[in-house]
Amino acid sequence: MERKIVLDIHTHTIASGHAYGTIREMAYAASSRGLKGIGFTEHAPGIPGTCDSFYFCNLRVIPREIFGVKIFHGSEINVLNDGSLSLEEKRINQIDYGIVGIHVQCYEDQGIAKNTQNLISCMKHPRVHFVSHPDDDNTPLDYNHLVLAAKQYQVALEVNNSSLIKKDKRLNCYDNYKKMLKLCMQTRTNIFVGSDAHDPSGVGEFKLALELLTEVNFDEDLIINNDVDKFTEFINFDTDKVSQ
Numbered sequence: 001m002e003r004k005i006v007l008d009i010h011t012h013t014i015a016s017g018h019a020y021g022t023i024r025e026m027a028y029a030a031s032s033r034g035l036k037g038i039g040f041t042e043h044a045p046g047i048p049g050t051c052d053s054f055y056f057c058n059l060r061v062i063p064r065e066i067f068g069v070k071i072f073h074g075s076e077i078n079v080l081n082d083g084s085l086s087l088e089e090k091r092i093n094q095i096d097y098g099i100v101g102i103h104v105q106c107y108e109d110q111g112i113a114k115n116t117q118n119l120i121s122c123m124k125h126p127r128v129h130f131v132s133h134p135d136d137d138n139t140p141l142d143y144n145h146l147v148l149a150a151k152q153y154q155v156a157l158e159v160n161n162s163s164l165i166k167k168d169k170r171l172n173c174y175d176n177y178k179k180m181l182k183l184c185m186q187t188r189t190n191i192f193v194g195s196d197a198h199d200p201s202g203v204g205e206f207k208l209a210l211e212l213l214t215e216v217n218f219d220e221d222l223i224i225n226n227d228v229d230k231f232t233e234f235i236n237f238d239t240d241k242v243s244q
Helices: 021-030 052-060 112-123 143-153 160-167 171-188 205-216 230-234
Strands: 007-011 037-043 067-076 097-101 130-131 158-159 192-196
Touching: 007 067, 007 192, 007 230, 021 037, 021 067, 021 097, 021 130, 021 192, 052 067, 112 130, 112 143, 143 158, 143 171, 143 192, 158 171, 158 205, 160 171, 160 192, 160 205, 192 205
Parallel strands: 007 037, 037 067, 067 097, 097 130, 130 158, 158 192
Antiparallel strands: none
16 A cells, blocks of 8 residues: 655754755745645754744745645744743744654753653643654653543654654664554554655655554554645644734
8 A cells, every 4th residue: 555645744944943945945845746735843942043933923924835835834842841832822823733842952851751741741732733753762752651642632643754764863763653653553643744854855755654654554544644634624724823
């Protein structure tokens, strides 16, 4: 069975400070690779060199379709050591969706129980719909608790293709994903497949993630970004939401 992802909803442009494509370069790459949509999820404050939170206040000026590709606006928001989010409420309310994730640039490992507690605390926010790369034992997680919380709060967990490319740096990420995916199938918890592209060349690159999903025979119905309508329903998409 051929698996197909039609939206790349975890990408970064030059606004994130350590990424190298513009919005239009990234959208063109998405179009050239047959994607129906792309989501720009610039890093929230806390990551060195990223944009100020003010960046998210004027997203309404960007067309909702570029090169035939639907455009969505999110932010990859940092989990902080007190279990709070690194983007203020008024900016979270100006994006289509939030992705929350632990980044070692602004988070100090507190052990498996506290790391999981902090991440789940951030998942409770109603505008947070996704968790980015929950795969690295440098900041270990309790996958039983994480998956049950994702189910409870209707948050989808990422299988991050970039993590699998650099799995020598993401400690035990492959085995962690296999464990997580098994639990997701048991509990009927949603996931999404992300490229985490930081350059146009990475847009729509899902090869390793899709191979892993095939290996574990993962259920297509649980993947959020293999259908545009499924994705927009999941995030309660409102075209008038951005930068109101």
